[in-house]
Amino acid sequence: MTAAPGTRDAQDTADGTAGGTGDLGELIAALQSHGVRVETTVESRTGGAGPTDSGMIWLEGRPVTVPTVTDPQAPTPYVLRPEDGGGNGIYRDGQRLAGVSRSLRPRFYDLTTADGVPYEKIALLHLDSLASTVVQACNYWNTSDQCGFCGIGLSLDSGATIARKTPEQLAEVAVAARDLDGVVDVTLTTGSSNAPDRGARYVARCGRAVKQASGLPVEIQFEPPRDLSILDEVYAMDGADAVGIHIETFDPDVLARVAPGKFRTGIETYFRTWERAVELWGRGRVSTYVILGMGEDPELIVEGCRRAVDIGVYPFVVPLRPVAGSLLQDARPPSSTYSSGVYRQVADYMTEQGMSADDAVAGCARCQACSAIDAVQRQPTMLQIGPRPASLS
Incomplete structure (x- = not known):
């Protein structure tokens, strides 16, 4: 699975810190700190051990787990939204930061022993x-x-x-x-x-x-x-x-x-x-x-x-x-x-x-x-x- 190409990266100012050197590492760190509001379906886990209460996405082809919320008033500047043509992107203040491919429900989950x-x-x-x-x-x-x-x-x-x-x-x-x-x-x-x-x-x-x-x-x-x-x-x-x-x-x-x-x-x-x-x-x-x-x-x-x-x-x-x-x-x-x-x-x-x-x-x-x-x-x-x-x- 591959992601759509991104354009530029995030400037991490939501927590009062400076940022914005234009790299994927900083964007991942920002998303994992602030979370992302999702406007589409993302495979996630709720409760328990492991990468819990998180969505699972491919960010510019890299696997990433991030805290996800659906509340429009959630205090995060980052949004995951669907795009024309079937892709998805991470946005901040209306500006596209990176392309995303979503993880969907695994097929083996429908099987039983x-x-x-x-x-x-x-x-x-x-x-x-x-x-x-x-x-x-x-x-x-x-x-x-x-x-x-x-x-x-x-x-x-x-x-x-x-x-x-x-x-x-x-x-x-x-x-x-x-x-x-x-x-x-x-x-x-x-x-x-x-x-x-x-x-x-x-x-x-x-x-x-x-x-x-x-x-x-x-x-x-x-x-x-x-x-x-x-x-x-x-x-x-x-x-x-x-x-x-x-x-x-x-x-x-x-x-x-x-x-x-x-x-x-x-x-x-x-x-x-x-x-x-x-x-x-x-x-x-x-x-x-x-x-x-x-x-x-x-x-x-x-x-x-x-x-x-x-x-x-x-x-x-x-x-x-x-x-x-x-x-x-x-x-x-x-x-x-x-x-x-x-x-x-x-x-x-x-x-x-x-x-x-x-x-x-x-x-x-x-x-x-x-x-x-x-x-x-x-x-x-x-x-x-x-x-x-x-x-x-």
């Missing part, structure tokens, strides 16, 4: 990537350790998914998504477990079934296991081409506040786990989420990302996407100037060290739809970090 489970309750299409939470439960959920940004329990409560997907179900859906909707990779994650492997073995079993049935590359995501030898066991299962082990933030004060369980695991534990994972899967095949806009010190974020890059870990930097029903549901995404400034410093360092999204074969670092960092890395514009976001209570 032999035992009657709808495919869309097993896995979801995120643009050209299939994604599933294989165990829709986490030992942190509904405790004092619950991560503030997470919505893993919401999808289950709403009936949008099932509690546990089997390897056979996931393999069946992956084949259908590949054949009917052109899926190019699969991302499998899981809630954290109290078991020594933290759920890694089961998600790896699911990955192996998907790979064997579909031939698609797979990323699996899990928390640091209590014994690093479990990584060797998971690698030997041949259930993953890449792994995501997500720290969420390198600011210890913020980590303690928004993800107490991860904080007790310890930032240094993540680094030790990443080092062994890179030895197994290779440079650029290990990634971590880094969320912006939770009150962090940006210098700590950039420093932590650089250290991760040094050992071969791809830092997938994203803006906070407040999930309805989560502990941070009332938070606001960071300004696009702030996000772009962090993106630029991290992207420049990745370029210096020879790392890019091209190293990724599956998962969030391959898809890039929830971040502008790859678009920023592929452009020369230099930006400065904006003011630190206010802390969240």
Whole structure:
């Protein structure tokens, strides 16, 4: 699927910041900060984990997830509207900024398993990537350790998914998504477990079934296991081409506040786990989420990302996407100037060290739809970090 050619880019002034150097990275950052008002139908998700409460579009051929609203009075200057000839465009103040192709309802969503489970309750299409939470439960959920940004329990409560997907179900859906909707990779994650492997073995079993049935590359995501030898066991299962082990933030004060369980695991534990994972899967095949806009010190974020890059870990930097029903549901995404400034410093360092999204074969670092960092890395514009976001209570 390709998008109609755009003409020029956005000037990010809605949040009181300067902008407008005419690049796709800045536009993506602006859309993910302010959201976009839609005047046409866009495939989207509401509630739960993942890129939720967002529309899924192709912006000048790049996959992008953006918060979407339909209210004409919504406080965003950006509008997605249909155009003559069947195309779509992003507009600001009546001026066309970029061309858009919409993602429509996947065809595999209309299928069910032999035992009657709808495919869309097993896995979801995120643009050209299939994604599933294989165990829709986490030992942190509904405790004092619950991560503030997470919505893993919401999808289950709403009936949008099932509690546990089997390897056979996931393999069946992956084949259908590949054949009917052109899926190019699969991302499998899981809630954290109290078991020594933290759920890694089961998600790896699911990955192996998907790979064997579909031939698609797979990323699996899990928390640091209590014994690093479990990584060797998971690698030997041949259930993953890449792994995501997500720290969420390198600011210890913020980590303690928004993800107490991860904080007790310890930032240094993540680094030790990443080092062994890179030895197994290779440079650029290990990634971590880094969320912006939770009150962090940006210098700590950039420093932590650089250290991760040094050992071969791809830092997938994203803006906070407040999930309805989560502990941070009332938070606001960071300004696009702030996000772009962090993106630029991290992207420049990745370029210096020879790392890019091209190293990724599956998962969030391959898809890039929830971040502008790859678009920023592929452009020369230099930006400065904006003011630190206010802390969240």
